[in-house]
Amino acid sequence: MSTIHSQRAHEVLQDKEKVSRHDQTFWSVREKRDTMASAVPEWEQLRDLASAIKRHTITHLADYLEQFTQQLESRGVIVHWANDAQELNEMVYGILETHKVTKMVKSKSMLTEECHLNEYLIARGIDVVETDLGERILQLMHSAPAHIVMPAIHITREQVGQLFEEKDISKEQGNYDPTYLTQCARQSLRHEFMEAGAGLTGCNFGVAKTGDVVVCTNEGNADMSTSVPKLHIVTMGIEKLVPDYKSLAVFQRLLCRSATGQPTTTYTSHFRQARPGAEMHVVLLDNDRSEMMTNTQHWETLKCIRCGACMNTCPVYRRSTGASYTYFIPGPIGVDLGMLHDPKRYSDNVSACSLCMSCDEVCPVELKPGSQIYDWRQSLDSIGSADPMKKVMSQGMRFLFNNPSVYTSALRFAPLANIVPDAMTRSRKLNAWSVGHTMPQFAKPSFHQWWKKQNKK
Numbered sequence: 494m495s496t497i498h499s500q501r502a503h504e505v506l507q508d509k510e511k512v513s514r515h516d517q518t519f520w521s522v523r524e525k526r527d528t529m530a531s532a533v534p535e536w537e538q539l540r541d542l543a544s545a546i547k548r549h550t551i552t553h554l555a556d557y558l559e560q561f562t563q564q565l566e567s568r569g570v571i572v573h574w575a576n577d578a579q580e581l582n583e584m585v586y587g588i589l590e591t592h593k594v595t596k597m598v599k600s601k602s603m604l605t606e607e608c609h610l611n612e613y614l615i616a617r618g619i620d621v622v623e624t625d626l627g628e629r630i631l632q633l634m635h636s637a638p639a640h641i642v643m644p645a646i647h648i649t650r651e652q653v654g655q656l657f658e659e660k661d662i663s664k665e666q667g668n669y670d671p672t673y674l675t676q677c678a679r680q681s682l683r684h685e686f687m688e689a690g691a692g693l694t695g696c697n698f699g700v701a702k703t704g705d706v707v708v709c710t711n712e713g714n715a716d717m718s719t720s721v722p723k724l725h726i727v728t729m730g731i732e733k734l735v736p737d738y739k740s741l742a743v744f745q746r747l748l749c750r751s752a753t754g755q756p757t758t759t760y761t762s763h764f765r766q767a768r769p770g771a772e773m774h775v776v777l778l779d780n781d782r783s784e785m786m787t788n789t790q791h792w793e794t795l796k797c798i799r800c801g802a803c804m805n806t807c808p809v810y811r812r813s814t815g816a817s818y819t820y821f822i823p824g825p826i827g828v829d830l831g832m833l834h835d836p837k838r839y840s841d842n843v844s845a846c847s848l849c850m851s852c853d854e855v856c857p858v859e860l861k862p863g864s865q866i867y868d869w870r871q872s873l874d875s876i877g878s879a880d881p882m883k884k885v886m887s888q889g890m891r892f893l894f895n896n897p898s899v900y901t902s903a904l905r906f907a908p909l910a911n912i913v914p915d916a917m918t919r920s921r922k923l924n925a926w927s928v929g930h931t932m933p934q935f936a937k938p939s940f941h942q943w944w945k946k947q948n949k950k
Contacts, residue, residue: 581778600715604696642801653669692717700741711758
């Protein structure tokens with residue numbers, strides 16, 4: 494697979510049927526989001542309030558983290574602090590090793606994707622079982638998530654059916670009915686829950702005032718992961734905090750409507766202490782988040798609640814799919830987060846934006862991902878990632894527009910470009926924009942000539 498977004502997208506676009514299905518699927522989710530939002534008269538006020546709450550919490554994060562951990566520890570929960578991904582992985586493995594756990598079930602967690610926790614544990618002999626249906630499918634396929642909320646939605650039911658037959662999960666060859674396949678997955682996972690020595694969940698929200706870890710799912714797998722094993726581990730980014738239940742209620746109304754077009758998730762589970770005879774650990778991860786807070790231009794990216802609405806509306810994501818992005822989170826928010834983590838490494842992704850700003854309009858916490866991508870583009874030269882050809886073109890355009898006589902002469906001769914063969918204008922190297930676009934025809938006369946003629950009448 495290529496290492497640059499545009500090259501990856503070029504490869505993805507060869508499968509036109511897949512791309513069309515991907516585009517239509519996520520646009521339908523965007524339409525459901527719009528339907529839900531229009532049914533809430535105070536929707537825009539909720540967005541304003543959510544943005545303000547997140548801005549307040551992040552700028553007072555040290556105080557809320559202290560309150561959150563005190564609440565947890567007062568009820569016997571063991572809190573760990575991980576500076577980076579390596580520390581989080583070591584801490585989780587240390588907890589499992591201490592309890593002699595050899596199998597762990599886990600619910601969907603983008604944080605563990607960020608840290609590559611699964612690979613770390615599996616390499617050390619821990620059997621890690623994803624229990625979210627989409628994540629389980631991807632795990633069996635040895636594939637990465639394509640979306641932060643619907644990780645396997647790009648996989649067809651025929652592919653799932655064939656996979657389940659290969660893994661002996663499905664007993665009826667050729668039966669690709671979704672209800673049947675889901676039932677097969679449930680039966681397959683049931684014994685995994687019973688055999689696991691530990692369950693790991695992510696965290697959608699942490700309530701500072703009460704110490705609640707809030708997990709939102711549609712399948713109930715987080716509840717199973719914490720109800721059967723005697724050991725519950727939570728991995729949580731420090732930015733996930735909200736002050737109190739009133740604040741949580743605001744995000745609860747926004748999250749699912751923005752993500753999947755549902756009024757709420759099927760399960761909203763609160764964990765604040767271990768059940769009798771069990772043990773609960775919470776691992777809080779920084780991993781550059783403290784550093785991100787010091788970035789005066791982009792710190793509000795930390796307001797993200799991982800709803801995926803920006804992906805569902807993004808024309809580039811919908812047409813290039815999650816496989817084209819070089820950062821593990823795709824779409825507009827992935828572009829911004831990747832740049833915050835390592836701008837030099839992930840700068841290729843900033844081109845994956847049409848600057849339509851649709852994502853700015855749908856983001857439930859108003860972090861304006863599209864506007865931030867625009868700002869990142871302006872900084873490419875300062876980090877040594879600007880395209881040399883584009884720099885030359887920009888300098889040429891500056892010269893052209895600053896010299897009216899040169900501009901007028903260029904307009905006069907522009908129609909000559911209409912006779913240039915397509916093969917010369919459709920070079921990926923010289924003109925990547927031309928791929929997938931019809932080259933415009935220069936008008937004769939030019940607009941300026943036409944305008945002067947009209948004014949003489």
